[in-house]
Amino acid sequence: MKMPGINTSFSRLSDADFETTARHINTSMQGNANFPNPNPSLAIVDAAVTRYSNALVAAKDLGKNSVAEKNESRLALEQVQRLLGLYIMNVSNGSITMLTSSGYPLSKEPGKVYLEAPQNASLTNGVTSGSLVSQVQAVKGGKGYNHQLSTEPPTDATVWQNNLSTTSKYVFTDLLPGKQYWVRVAVSGSRNQLVYSSVVSLFAQ
Structure with missing residues (x-):
């Protein structure tokens, strides 16, 4: 049986949805006892999320430079999220409870339903x-x-x-x-x- 994992591909998400997902992951990892030594560090993750969020706001004017910075910061954040996801999967060793606590969406397998963390508390x-x-x-x-x-x-x-x-x-x-x-x-x-x-x-x- 395939070991449960998380989805670290965000290319299909809109800019706004990707920001929401990234912020949720960032919040979920803060003080998460399951992952005491995140790699990359949460300071790096937070900085990447903040840069992207600021760039997303600036890009609303559709200026060429603003849009370019938004695209660049998104690629940088996606890379950080992929690296963090690898760390999480390595530490969790297939534990669904640990994986879901990270805030990442779980990888789907046919016929199986994995719970997502409750939203809008x-x-x-x-x-x-x-x-x-x-x-x-x-x-x-x-x-x-x-x-x-x-x-x-x-x-x-x-x-x-x-x-x-x-x-x-x-x-x-x-x-x-x-x-x-x-x-x-x-x-x-x-x-x-x-x-x-x-x-x-x-x-x-």
């Missing part, structure tokens, strides 16, 4: 005092959702409070008004796949 106040509404975009192939709550800023040692749900939306109740809470959403799938959203935070009212 949000936390809003509910209709009643002391309630918060957690929601992510529904994940294709997801079997269940775990809306995890922390009462302190999360660290690698955080013990999350688990709240299992069959839907991508969950309402926390009986929270302390005026207190800040942190939430992330874990999505489970077949073959013990487990992927996480980004962490969001809000003060309960």
